[in-house]
Amino acid sequence: xxxxxxxxxxxxxxxxxxxxxxxxxxxxxxxxxxxxxxxxxxxxxxxxxxxxxxxxxxxxxxxxxxxxxxxxxxxxxxxxxxxxxxxxxxxxxxxxxxxxxxxxxxxxxxxxxxxx
Amino acid sequence: xxxxxxxxxxxxxxxxxxxxxxxxxxxxxxxxxxxxxxxxxxxxxxxxxxxxxxxxxxxxxxxxxxxxxxxxxxxxxxxxxxxxxxxxxxxxxxxxxxxxxxxxxxxxxxxxxxxxxxxxxxxxxxxxxxxxxxxxxxxxxxxxxxxxxxxxxxxxxxxxxxxxxxxxxxxxxxxxxxxxxxxxxxxxxxxxxxxxxxxxxxxxxxxxxxxxxxxxxxxxxxxxxxxxxxxxxxxxxxxxxxxxxxxxxxxxxxxxxxxxxxxxxxxxxxxxxxxxxxxxxxxxxxxxxxxxxxxxxxxxxxxxxxxxxxxxxxxxxxxxxxxxxxxxxx
Numbered sequence: 001x002x003x004x005x006x007x008x009x010x011x012x013x014x015x016x017x018x019x020x021x022x023x024x025x026x027x028x029x030x031x032x033x034x035x036x037x038x039x040x041x042x043x044x045x046x047x048x049x050x051x052x053x054x055x056x057x058x059x060x061x062x063x064x065x066x067x068x069x070x071x072x073x074x075x076x077x078x079x080x081x082x083x084x085x086x087x088x089x090x091x092x093x094x095x096x097x098x099x100x101x102x103x104x105x106x107x108x109x110x111x112x113x114x115x116x
Numbered sequence: 117x118x119x120x121x122x123x124x125x126x127x128x129x130x131x132x133x134x135x136x137x138x139x140x141x142x143x144x145x146x147x148x149x150x151x152x153x154x155x156x157x158x159x160x161x162x163x164x165x166x167x168x169x170x171x172x173x174x175x176x177x178x179x180x181x182x183x184x185x186x187x188x189x190x191x192x193x194x195x196x197x198x199x200x201x202x203x204x205x206x207x208x209x210x211x212x213x214x215x216x217x218x219x220x221x222x223x224x225x226x227x228x229x230x231x232x233x234x235x236x237x238x239x240x241x242x243x244x245x246x247x248x249x250x251x252x253x254x255x256x257x258x259x260x261x262x263x264x265x266x267x268x269x270x271x272x273x274x275x276x277x278x279x280x281x282x283x284x285x286x287x288x289x290x291x292x293x294x295x296x297x298x299x300x301x302x303x304x305x306x307x308x309x310x311x312x313x314x315x316x317x318x319x320x321x322x323x324x325x326x327x328x329x330x331x332x333x334x335x336x337x338x339x340x341x342x343x344x345x346x347x348x349x350x351x352x353x354x355x356x357x358x359x360x361x362x363x364x365x366x367x368x369x370x371x372x373x374x375x376x377x378x379x380x381x382x383x384x385x386x387x388x389x390x391x392x393x394x395x396x397x398x399x400x401x402x403x404x405x406x407x408x409x410x411x412x413x414x415x416x417x418x419x420x421x422x423x424x425x426x427x428x429x430x431x432x433x434x435x436x437x438x439x440x441x442x443x444x445x446x
Contacts, residue, residue: 034368034369034372035368035369079368079370092258094299096183096413096426096427097415097424097426098298099183099254099298099299099300099301100300100301101256101257101258101300103258103259
């Protein structure tokens with residue numbers, strides 16, 4: 001999948017110190033089909049500033065280049081569900097693999113991104 | 117049968133199934149779910165247009181298939197006498213004080229102790245067999261308080277009891293199948309299976325049976341993965357090498373096939389005949405024509421004669437899954 005280069009050029013203009021990490025991010029997203037966590041993207045893009053990188057991801061989501069989802073995993077590390085935002089996640093969910101109910105905490109959540 | 121309890125248990129069924137039943141009898145089916153269960157269905161029964169047995173079948177279909185761990189056994193070769201006769205089942209039921217359950221199911225919403233509620237003669241894929249249905253209770257645990265004291269953290273949970281269904285089926289080809297409800301917390305599936313073996317005495321004796329190993333099923337499904345791509349989607353796989361090392365493969369994308377990933381496929385192809393499949397998690401994919409009519413998720417990990425059906429499925433889809441798992445083991 002090729003990424004719209006205009007979006008990335010605009011980002012470089014807004015975050016000039018992240019020129020190289022934005023280029024690496026563009027390359028990663030062009031080759032990537034699956035969802036990736038923030039940590040995986042940071043690992044690949046190697047930004048200078050974590051905070052700036054989060055702003056870059058948010059901007060790409062806002063522009064519709066990236067899709068952001070929140071995934072819930074049970075204490076047994078089973079995938080339980082995927083939600084558009086935190087507010088849509090119930091406080092309790094059931095892991096169907098084990099039949100166990102669990103209270104959803106931050107440790108059960110993974111924010112993931114994927115090219116649209 | 118207690119009709120009021122039956123109408124309440126009907127909530128376990130899918131609304132579409134209840135609506136379809138009313139449609140089939142050319143009865144009105146509009147209104148809310150509550151309206152259907154408290155008004156339309158009772159009226160349909162009172163008018164004699166819908167039989168109680170039809171509603172009971174809907175409850176059976178809704179709660180007897182899926183969300184269970186299944187254990188399979190075959191009679192030992194030297195004791196293959198076929199399934200017990202109806203007379204022997206009747207004698208056993210008298211011995212256990214549940215003879216009435218052969219003619220009248222006991223409709224209960226909840227129990228304090230496991231209770232045999234129905235002994236049915238059912239048409240199964242291999243011919244007429246016996247189904248013994250037990251209602252059991254397990255619980256869901258919710259943390260309601262956490263008290264952080266000096267050297268202790270005291271956590272208080274609230275228990276909510278839930279109804280689960282355990283099933284024993286004795287097939288005409290000798291297969292004995294235990295389906296243990298696994299929702300919530302409670303005894304392990306193996307512990308419940310052991311208890312059910314005790315319950316079956318003296319109708320069936322565990323020492324006359326051997327576990328039906330699904331090890332060949334695991335291997336054959338894995339080896340035939342390319343051919344099965346339109347029927348089975350693999351999500352997890354664990355391979356153990358002859359040297360004792362374990363390779364666990366898992367796809368993070370829950371709707372993707374593990375072996376669509378080139379690296380995973382290349383790696384899996386390296387597994388030779390001396391490797392064994394320790395476990396698989398896969399989905400029998402919904403088919404446009406034929407079974408299953410909806411995806412059926414199977415956890416083929418754990419005891420070698422066991423698998424788990426994740427989520428609810430219809431009776432027909434369950435029978436398809438069981439038949440396929442046995443077929444791939446031959």
